Amino acid sequence: MFVDRTKIYVKGGDGGNGIVAFRREKYVPLGGPDGGDGGRGGDVILKVDQGLRTLLDFRYQQHIRADRGDHGKGSSKHGKGASDTVVKVPPGTQVRDAETEALLADLTEEGETFVVAKGGRGGRGNSRFASSADKAPKYAEKGEPGEERWVWLELKVIADVGLVGFPNAGKSTFLSRVSAARPKVADYPFTTLAPNLGVVDVEGADPFVIADIPGLITGAHQGVGLGHDFLRHVERTRLLVHIVDAAGVDGRDPVDDYHQINDELRLYDERLSRLTQVVAANKTDLPQAEDGLNRLRRELGEDNVFPISAATGAGVRELLYRVSALLAELPQESQMTEDVAVFTPGPDEEETVRIERENDTFTLHGPRLEKLVAMTDFDNEDAVKRFQRLFRLWGHEDALKDAGAKNGDTVRIRDVEFTFWQEQDDE
Template sequence: MFVDQAKIYVKGGDGGNGIVSYRREKYVPLGGPAGGDGGRGGDVVFIVDKGLRTLIDFRYQRHFKAERGQHGKTKNQHGKGAPDMIVKVPPGTIVKDEDTGAFLGDLVRDGQSLVVAHGGRGGRGNTRFATEANKAPDMAEKGEPGEERNLILELKVLADIGLVGYPSVGKSTLLSVVSAARPKIGAYHFTTLTPELGVVDVGDGRSFVLADLPGLIEGAHEGHGLGYEFLRHVERTRVIVHVLDMGATEGRNPIEDYQVIREELLAYDKRFEVQPELIAANKMDLPDSEMNLQSFKEAYPDKAVYAISGVTGSGVQELVYAMANALDSAPETALWTEEEVTPETQKVFRFEPKESFEIRRDGNVYVVEGKDLEKLVKMTNFAQFDAVKRFQRILRTSGVDDALRKRGAAEGDVIRIGDMEFEFVE
């Protein structure tokens, strides 16, 4: 089964908790704090494996969660960091954040890696909080929660050359003749529903990967037929071979077919205008094919047209040489593997100071929202008196107390930060 889209959930491992501990050696009076830090949580890392072809594994496992770091230990011993969680993906995988739509990475090379969810740092032990004013702090941090995301994975087939054309024009037959691939071949439309790959041995020491792509119909750029499922894979190829039915079976017109295919490609993306292409005039063993071929050459005198028959094998080797030569002169990478940077698309980052939190009302509750404050709540152990005092001090110095007063908060009002609720106290 070929699967080229998947939705999964990933979460980096939580950091280990720091601990409260003190030196208790017999001959060390007033030994002081000795609580170790927690270890870092593991990252979730995607790594390209060239042996994979589809995203089918993500149909059966949709959740990936890395291990958390070890907790700190006594005698200032830090907890051990957790190993990263390695997830293998096929070459050509694009990773996006489902919630924000952000583009995270394009994985194309074997061994290429991408961290999709970072593990949390370990919480600090009480040794870290010792000061001149408080030489024996009775507090430690909890581990930082690991990053979590909902991801969309999209596979775009990586092939050197792609066969495009209407359904039933002979793309699958041609692939089976020039390579060891055995795609499904049938006398009905959309026999090929997913991309098929085959390695073509030119015979002179050269070889390339050829893709039989699902049939294209008018309106594909708007999602008609297989639509985006087809065009997603075409954009990865370095050379396009238009396969046309010169026998004009089923009332086809090769000239009109080529025009429609070109219009659909350009409607999807204008960069197809400069994509190297060849014309495979297929089914030359049928009546009227010679007449249709001459008409096509008159309509497109500047196109490289190769008369072939996938059934008899006539002209196929000549086409294979032409494909290899076109590939030699084509750009090393597909046009879509690197985004063009223009003054319109180039991002400029400017520092704009602003409050790191926002306050809103939820009924009678004042809700304080801020990434750093919510993380502070998760990493604070409210069972420790010193930790509570530190939490209150941070709220005061970061301006949260003053901001709440400006919004009308008074003694006894309920304040919520993350999952924590407490009363506002002057």
């Protein structure tokens, strides 16, 4: 089963917790803090494997989580970091954020990797908080949560040449004729429901990869007849071979068919209509093909139309030599033009806090503040005091007051709620 688009949830491993511990040895009556740090959580990494051709496996493994790091130990022993979780994907896989649709990665080369969800860092043990003012801190950090997100995986077949044309034009028969691929061939529309790849290796020319793109119909650019699912696979190709039924077996007009397919390509992506295109007038072994072939030649020029019969093989070799020669002249770069979204929050973005109010409840959102909450052990009184001190130092208490918060109101950050209370200034 060919699957070329699927949605998955990924989560990096949480960091291990730091630990509160003190040195306890004979003859060392004043042993200081020696709690170790937690280990780093594992990353979720996507890696290209040339042996894969579909995203089918993700239909059965939709949630992918990396392991968390080990917790710290006494004697300043740090927890072990977790191993990364490496997930194999086929070449041509694009990764998009499910919420924003931003393109995060475009994975095409064997062994290419992308960290789709980073693991959290380990929490610091109490030995890391010792200072001249607090020589025996009784608190430590919890591990940082790993990144989590929903992403779309989209597969765009990578091939040098794409076969396009209406259903039943003979694309699958042509592919089986020129390569070792054995696509399903039958005399009814939409025989091909998934792209088929084949390697063309003709004597006297460099081999190339060719993809049979499922037949397009009018309205494909709007998604009609699975149009979007089919058209995305054309985007990677450097050259198109347009198979036209010159005999008009299904009562179609070959010249109209040629223009309709090109209209669909242009409406889906203007760049596709500018790709180098070779027109193959197929089914010339049938008597009624002569009129259609002559009309195509008058419309497009005699040198631009190659008469072939995919069923008998007539004219196919000449067409392949022409395609090979054109590929040698075309650049090897990927046809991908969309920018990959690379966002690294700076200090301002990290520290910015957004306040939402609903009656007497104030919800705060902000990367640095939410991370502080996640890594604070609210069951530890000293850790809570540290949180209160930083909350006030970072200006969030004053920001809440400016937003209308009064003593007794509820403040929510992530899944933690507490009561707002600010000492009143003496008049």
